Amino acid sequence: MKVKLAPVDGAVVAPLGFKAGGVFCDIKRLGTGKGSDKGPKRDLAILASEQPCAVAGLFTTNQVCAAPVKLCIPRAAKGVAQAVVVNSGNANACTGRQGMRDALRMADLAEDALGLRRGHAFVASTGRIGVQLPMPQVESGIAACATQLGSDADHAARAAEAIMTSDTRPKQVAVELTLGGRRVRVGGMCKGAGMIQPGMSPNGARPASLPAGLHATMLAFVTTDAAIQAPALQAALTEAVASSFNRITVDGDMSTNDTVLVLANGMAGNPLIGSARHKDFATFQHALQHVCLALAKMIVRDGEGVHRVVTVRVSGARSVAEADAAARAVGNSALVKTSWHGGDPNWGRIIDALGYSPATVVEDKVDIGYSAPGSRKVLWSLRRGQPTKASFADLCRAVAPDEFDLHIRLNLGKGAAILYAADLTEAYVDFNKGNVADPTSLGG
Amino acid sequence: MKVKLAPVDGAVVAPLGFKAGGVFCDIKRLGTGKGSDKGPKRDLAILASEQPCAVAGLFTTNQVCAAPVKLCIPRAAKGVAQAVVVNSGNANACTGRQGMRDALRMADLAEDALGLRRGHAFVASTGRIGVQLPMPQVESGIAACATQLGSDADHAARAAEAIMTSDTRPKQVAVELTLGGRRVRVGGMCKGAGMIQPGMSPNGARPASLPAGLHATMLAFVTTDAAIQAPALQAALTEAVASSFNRITVDGDMSTNDTVLVLANGMAGNPLIGSARHKDFATFQHALQHVCLALAKMIVRDGEGVHRVVTVRVSGARSVAEADAAARAVGNSALVKTSWHGGDPNWGRIIDALGYSPATVVEDKVDIGYSAPGSRKVLWSLRRGQPTKASFADLCRAVAPDEFDLHIRLNLGKGAAILYAADLTEAYVDFNKGNVADPTSLGG
Numbered sequence: 001m002k003v004k005l006a007p008v009d010g011a012v013v014a015p016l017g018f019k020a021g022g023v024f025c026d027i028k029r030l031g032t033g034k035g036s037d038k039g040p041k042r043d044l045a046i047l048a049s050e051q052p053c054a055v056a057g058l059f060t061t062n063q064v065c066a067a068p069v070k071l072c073i074p075r076a077a078k079g080v081a082q083a084v085v086v087n088s089g090n091a092n093a094c095t096g097r098q099g100m101r102d103a104l105r106m107a108d109l110a111e112d113a114l115g116l117r118r119g120h121a122f123v124a125s126t127g128r129i130g131v132q133l134p135m136p137q138v139e140s141g142i143a144a145c146a147t148q149l150g151s152d153a154d155h156a157a158r159a160a161e162a163i164m165t166s167d168t169r170p171k172q173v174a175v176e177l178t179l180g181g182r183r184v185r186v187g188g189m190c191k192g193a194g195m196i197q198p199g200m201s202p203n204g205a206r207p208a209s210l211p212a213g214l215h216a217t218m219l220a221f222v223t224t225d226a227a228i229q230a231p232a233l234q235a236a237l238t239e240a241v242a243s244s245f246n247r248i249t250v251d252g253d254m255s256t257n258d259t260v261l262v263l264a265n266g267m268a269g270n271p272l273i274g275s276a277r278h279k280d281f282a283t284f285q286h287a288l289q290h291v292c293l294a295l296a297k298m299i300v301r302d303g304e305g306v307h308r309v310v311t312v313r314v315s316g317a318r319s320v321a322e323a324d325a326a327a328r329a330v331g332n333s334a335l336v337k338t339s340w341h342g343g344d345p346n347w348g349r350i351i352d353a354l355g356y357s358p359a360t361v362v363e364d365k366v367d368i369g370y371s372a373p374g375s376r377k378v379l380w381s382l383r384r385g386q387p388t389k390a391s392f393a394d395l396c397r398a399v400a401p402d403e404f405d406l407h408i409r410l411n412l413g414k415g416a417a418i419l420y421a422a423d424l425t426e427a428y429v430d431f432n433k434g435n436v437a438d439p440t441s442l443g444g
Numbered sequence: 445m446k447v448k449l450a451p452v453d454g455a456v457v458a459p460l461g462f463k464a465g466g467v468f469c470d471i472k473r474l475g476t477g478k479g480s481d482k483g484p485k486r487d488l489a490i491l492a493s494e495q496p497c498a499v500a501g502l503f504t505t506n507q508v509c510a511a512p513v514k515l516c517i518p519r520a521a522k523g524v525a526q527a528v529v530v531n532s533g534n535a536n537a538c539t540g541r542q543g544m545r546d547a548l549r550m551a552d553l554a555e556d557a558l559g560l561r562r563g564h565a566f567v568a569s570t571g572r573i574g575v576q577l578p579m580p581q582v583e584s585g586i587a588a589c590a591t592q593l594g595s596d597a598d599h600a601a602r603a604a605e606a607i608m609t610s611d612t613r614p615k616q617v618a619v620e621l622t623l624g625g626r627r628v629r630v631g632g633m634c635k636g637a638g639m640i641q642p643g644m645s646p647n648g649a650r651p652a653s654l655p656a657g658l659h660a661t662m663l664a665f666v667t668t669d670a671a672i673q674a675p676a677l678q679a680a681l682t683e684a685v686a687s688s689f690n691r692i693t694v695d696g697d698m699s700t701n702d703t704v705l706v707l708a709n710g711m712a713g714n715p716l717i718g719s720a721r722h723k724d725f726a727t728f729q730h731a732l733q734h735v736c737l738a739l740a741k742m743i744v745r746d747g748e749g750v751h752r753v754v755t756v757r758v759s760g761a762r763s764v765a766e767a768d769a770a771a772r773a774v775g776n777s778a779l780v781k782t783s784w785h786g787g788d789p790n791w792g793r794i795i796d797a798l799g800y801s802p803a804t805v806v807e808d809k810v811d812i813g814y815s816a817p818g819s820r821k822v823l824w825s826l827r828r829g830q831p832t833k834a835s836f837a838d839l840c841r842a843v844a845p846d847e848f849d850l851h852i853r854l855n856l857g858k859g860a861a862i863l864y865a866a867d868l869t870e871a872y873v874d875f876n877k878g879n880v881a882d883p884t885s886l887g888g
Contacts, residue, residue: 005624062796062799062800063798063806063812064796064803064805064807067458091792093792094795094807094829096829096830127794128792129795130795130826192780195779195793196637205812212710251778251801252777252778253777253796253797254796255796256795256796256799265822332696333696334696334697334778334868334872335638335639335695335697338873338876338877339876339877339878341877342878342879342880343877343880344878344880346878348535349453349573349639349697351508351538352506352508352537352573352639352697352699353697353698354507355507355509355698355700356505356507356697356698358504362507363507363508363538366508374861382538382574385540387574424778424873426873427872428778428782428873429869429870429872429873431867432778432779432783432786433783433785433787433788434783434790435838436786436787
């Protein structure tokens with residue numbers, strides 16, 4: 001469908017009635033300050049709306065899930081939210097009952113500081129697993145941040161910085177569109193970098209259709225001033241995430257904390273979208289999906305140590321599930337990923353990965369080729385299992401850019417899937433081996 | 445069971461009646477010689493028996509499998525072999541009909557050169573995928589090698605060197621035991637290094653019990669002078685591989701060429717083992733398993749870029765299949781493997797991987813600990829989902845050695861599994877990104 005989306009500034013505060021902020025409160029306990037505007041990097045963010053919002057969420061399907069995820073799942077099911085408080089530096093995962101008490105206390109503190117009703121603040125955390133939250137720091141951070149919220153792009157940028165862990169840059173986007181005759185905005189921010197292969201569902205339960213072994217902490221927060229009821233918002237988000245955040249991989253590891261939340265405060269005054277059958281639903285969903293996909297691609301581009309981003313496009317599988325399994329086998333193969341890093345158009349490793357994937361693959365039917373991102377002009381290296389006449393030099397040129405598309409046709413059926421994947425570099429290994437002499441360097 | 449196994453010299457030629465050899469014939473066409481005893485590295489080996497042998501084999505379950513695998517599967521089903529010819533430097537995989545003709549020609553040439561019956565020579569290849577074999581070089585290599593076979597340890601070592609690709613050293617072992625009152629020997633050689641997570645079956649078909657996404661080229665050749673019939677030999681080998689080669693991973697990638705062959709020529713004169721119910725079967729199987737496990741562990745130890753070898757011991761899973769899935773999720777997680785490289789006892793990444801594995805995991809039941817290889821003295825870092833009082837310094841010491849055991853108890857059932865795994869290092873990435881300016885550096 002054609003929907004006119006205009007990029008706008010302000011990210012999560014671009015929609016009417018939202019404010020955001022971020023502070024440094026020393027969650028890693030570097031001993032350099034608390035609840036202040038100074039420090040090595042902001043580590044606590046608050047996002048809030050003037051009005052209560054319809055809310056929808058998707059959460060990690062990891063069976064080991066963090067306390068804030070356990071807090072948010074039942075709150076999201078109730079459909080109402082007015083704020084989100086997020087910390088980086090500590091995942092509050094594998095922290096037992098104390099972790100649950102701390103997550104709840106974060107919500108309570110945010111609600112009190114902002115004058116919200118109980119249950120209307122949501123919580124997200126990212127960072128090291130298995131360490132209790134330093135609550136004195138968190139408490140001073142929430143108190144300080146709540147007094148420093150603003151509705152300008154600078155405040156949105158502070159929030160986007162505060163949620164970063166190993167990210168090298170903040171990730172933000174916003175668009176404006178016309179919905180039922182009114183101007184409506186959708187904005188978002190996210191963080192990613194490592195432990196990235198999300199497989200999220202609305203209640204954290206694993207659907208049968210999720211490939212076995214689905215696997216960052218990625219956090220994404222989307223705001224809109226559209227008027228839409230929570231069930232319709234959930235439907236729109238579930239569909240949007242299925243073709244965005246759930247289609248990325250950096251390292252194949254699914255986090256304990258993956259969370260996407262969308263808050264809709266209705267302040268744009270468009271006719272209320274009451275269900276997925278409403279005439280404006282598809283237009284809204286398109287805008288939401290655009291924002292989610294833009295954010296998801298930023299996560300892969302800024303993945304730990306990533307040099308090259310490869311969009312794996314599988315078609316002709318016997319089913320969508322098989323296409324997905326084939327794409328993930330290729331996109332998570334250590335040998336394929338290192339060949340991408342080396343600029344090596346090694347179709348042998350690709351067909352090897354296809355062959356061991358759960359997807360049905362018939363060697364002499366497989367086509368493998370390359371194109372510029374989004375281009376249909378494909379340079380085929382393999383057709384029906386046979387090397388083409390494409391020269392090694394031309395194939396090397398096709399995989400030399402920072403981004404390219406890998407086209408795989410299994411020619412067995414109609415199943416298709418896209419996976420946004422990345423190379424595996426020495427920098428990834430070096431970063432993630434960490435430094436045991438400095439335990440604060442060790443990622444979650 | 446207790447079986448006295450004495451280590452002996454000679455590897456694949458330790459059993460009576462076997463001879464071996466290896467030559468350089470320039471399969472990568474470096475232009476430095478052909479069919480000679482000189483060159484950068486031997487690249488063609490022959491292993492042969494004076495007498496026809498019972499044979500058993502296991503082969504990659506990759507749907508894309510190499511021509512020599514396709515040749516060997518039906519030959520193994522017939523149960524008779526007298527020689528194996530092996531080349532390195534070229535996998536003869538994804539080479540279409542020409543590849544099948546070349547594999548058959550390799551067998552025919554070996555049979556002619558050695559005076560064997562048609563169908564009694566087996567073939568294996570390892571190296572780059574998707575390049576046709578240089579048959580003039582292969583032909584001169586087979587002709588030269590067939591005239592240079594010997595029954596001493598030096599000749600066995602030449603064969604073991606010739607089958608190497610990225611291996612840094614030859615891998616050989618042999619043991620002697622008493623079977624039915626006679627001295628019997630079992631010897632073996634193998635190669636591995638990268639593209640290593642074998643999942644082999646007798647006919648290359650994927651059994652339902654193989655975990656989805658099982659995934660080197662590993663080649664192993666075992667010889668014995670025991671008298672045993674082919675079906676019993678196959679039963680013994682299938683069981684041995686299930687607890688050895690099929691339990692290793694270097695990089696999680698399953699090759700198109702994985703092959704294990706065992707040849708039994710009966711020259712020791714023990715009472716013929718006619719079936720798995722024979723009184724001597726268990727003793728023989730134990731010896732075969734010992735040889736397979738010793739070789740399998742050498743593959744992990746010499747894996748590409750490997751610094752640390754970790755034996756992942758999962759117990760208390762709801763089933764053996766779940767234990768296996770849990771072990772593979774941990775042993776193939778990029779984040780867990782880089783933490784091993786860093787000497788970081790990061791149980792957070794381990795429980796994260798368990799949580800996204802297909803195995804059922806309940807966070808507050810999980811125990812995670814470390815021991816020296818094979819030791820029962822475990823230092824627990826996590827008990828019932830809670831960090832123990834073990835100090836970070838003590839945990840760092842537990843994961844500092846080149847080899848250690850990782851103990852994971854899910855405490856949900858009786859399923860147990862072992863996986864021999866390895867760290868992920870900058871050296872692995874550097875080696876596998878290759879050098880596109882020198883295509884001969886690019887691995888299969």
